[in-house]
Amino acid sequence: MSEDSESYSTDKSDESSHSSVEYTQCIQDYNDDIETVCIVHDFFVLYGKIPRMTSTQTGDKWFGELFAGHPIRFHDTFRMSQRIFIDLLQTLVQNHELAGSRRTCAREVLAITLFILSQNETMRAASERFQHSTETICRYFFIGIKSLVRLSKEIIKPIDMQFRDAQSHIRRDERYMPYFKDCIGAIDGTHVDARVPVEDQVAYIGRHGTTTQNVMAVCDFNMCFTFVVAGWEGSAHDSRIFNRAITDRNSNFPHPPPGKYYLVDAGYPMQRGYLKPYPDTRYHLQDFRRGSRPIQGNHEIFNQVHSSLRSVIERTFGVWKKKWAILRDMPNYSFKRKTLIVVATMALHNYIRRHPSRTDLDFDVCDGDDSYVYPEAHALTTRRNRNNIIAISNIDPEMVEGVGADEMTRLRNRIANQLQNARRYDMFDICIFLVFLITSNKSYTF
Numbered sequence: 195m196s197e198d199s200e201s202y203s204t205d206k207s208d209e210s211s212h213s214s215v216e217y218t219q220c221i222q223d224y225n226d227d228i229e230t231v232c233i234v235h236d237f238f239v240l241y242g243k244i245p246r247m248t249s250t251q252t253g254d255k256w257f258g259e260l261f262a263g264h265p266i267r268f269h270d271t272f273r274m275s276q277r278i279f280i281d282l283l284q285t286l287v288q289n290h291e292l293a294g295s296r297r298t299c300a301r302e303v304l305a306i307t308l309f310i311l312s313q314n315e316t317m318r319a320a321s322e323r324f325q326h327s328t329e330t331i332c333r334y335f336f337i338g339i340k341s342l343v344r345l346s347k348e349i350i351k352p353i354d355m356q357f358r359d360a361q362s363h364i365r366r367d368e369r370y371m372p373y374f375k376d377c378i379g380a381i382d383g384t385h386v387d388a389r390v391p392v393e394d395q396v397a398y399i400g401r402h403g404t405t406t407q408n409v410m411a412v413c414d415f416n417m418c419f420t421f422v423v424a425g426w427e428g429s430a431h432d433s434r435i436f437n438r439a440i441t442d443r444n445s446n447f448p449h450p451p452p453g454k455y456y457l458v459d460a461g462y463p464m465q466r467g468y469l470k471p472y473p474d475t476r477y478h479l480q481d482f483r484r485g486s487r488p489i490q491g492n493h494e495i496f497n498q499v500h501s502s503l504r505s506v507i508e509r510t511f512g513v514w515k516k517k518w519a520i521l522r523d524m525p526n527y528s529f530k531r532k533t534l535i536v537v538a539t540m541a542l543h544n545y546i547r548r549h550p551s552r553t554d555l556d557f558d559v560c561d562g563d564d565s566y567v568y569p570e571a572h573a574l575t576t577r578r579n580r581n582n583i584i585a586i587s588n589i590d591p592e593m594v595e596g597v598g599a600d601e602m603t604r605l606r607n608r609i610a611n612q613l614q615n616a617r618r619y620d621m622f623d624i625c626i627f628l629v630f631l632i633t634s635n636k637s638y639t640f
Contacts, residue, residue, distance in 0.1 A: 253324025307338025363415035400428030466598025512568030
């Protein structure tokens with residue numbers, strides 16, 4: 195009996211052990227199958243075996259539709275006319291290494307670049323619009339940016355490096371001629387939105403209370419940039435950037451010839467070739483417009499005319515920032531790429547302005563009213579909190595006047611006296627005319 199019981203127990207143990215091995219093997223086979231399925235799934239997803247961009251309206255087809263459509267629709271999307279786009283494309287392809295690929299032509303590369311700059315669309319949104327992967331869109335975008343930066347080297351500069359003739363804007367305006375006949379342009383700085391790492395933000399927080407890069411630019415009276423230096427921290431003083439630009443031999447700064455000068459504001463040093471307003475006196479046009487008292491004295495007269503003429507750079511910044519929305523809310527690119535975007539958009543600005551067609555909706559507004567400044571000139575971004583921001587002066591307390599300051603001071607006093615005398619003569623002529631009306635007993639209808 196005991197032998198039978200022992201035999202039974204042994205058989206049962208062997209059967210149980212065999213079942214356990216079979217179960218373990220089954221589980222292992224199941225896991226292997228699951229792992230194989232996952233690998234196959236990942237392969238198809240990662241290597242594009244499952245089509246993602248399946249829209250029949252590809253990027254080039256969409257561009258072709260816009261190009262053949264209404265001019266305003268095309269301008270609203272790419273911030274230029276069809277004619278300017280074609281000429282720009284030809285210039286970049288022939289001279290500045292803009293190129294596409296086997297699947298993407300050069301005009302689509304330029305369209306991608308302008309679309310992102312003007313609409314400030316994300317790479318994902320541009321990917322959906324042009325039916326390319328985000329990696330492809332990003333690569334083509336910066337191919338276009340680099341091509342525009344190459345263009346900037348030949349277009350962001352004065353047309354005449356010797357400034358032989360008075361600017362036409364001054365010649366045909368009796369407010370400035372002949373007093374400012376030797377003026378060749380204006381200099382100022384502007385702030386462009388910048389997102390920087392937390393550990394670097396202190397240096398980039400400028401007078402607007404947000405992280406920005408400070409950009410100094412020179413412009414002529416045709417609202418074209420003739421020099422730019424970008425990439426400075428938002429906290430940098432204008433005078434510091436200015437001094438570095440004019441002393442750096444590699445910057446190609448367009449120095450004024452003898453007898454010529456630029457207009458600058460109080461944030462810059464007075465020195466030979468750079469004329470600033472009188473200190474401690476009303477200056478900005480808004481101050482004169484909302485002031486309750488009339489303009490008094492030759493200092494205020496000079497500052498009012500100086501501010502009016504120098505406002506061309508504010509109008510230039512306004513058109514530039516209105517056209518390219520990316521400047522008002524810069525994406526999270528590297529800071530070097532942000533600097534390239536600033537230069538690239540200024541090159542586009544000049545190309546559009548100097549194009550023979552001379553037609554552009556944004557420039558036309560400023561041409562029709564030389565006192566109008568787009569609100570975007572002073573705008574940074576709508577995502578920031580604008581409340582309780584304290585304006586910080588950008589005048590360097592350690593700034594000193596440069597060589598030739600006395601010479602420019604004498605020029606400023608001479609112009610101020612000439613402007614004041616001209617206004618006196620105008621008032622005298624008006625009084626003589628009124629006396630003539632009274633004594634002649636004649637009625638005139640105005």
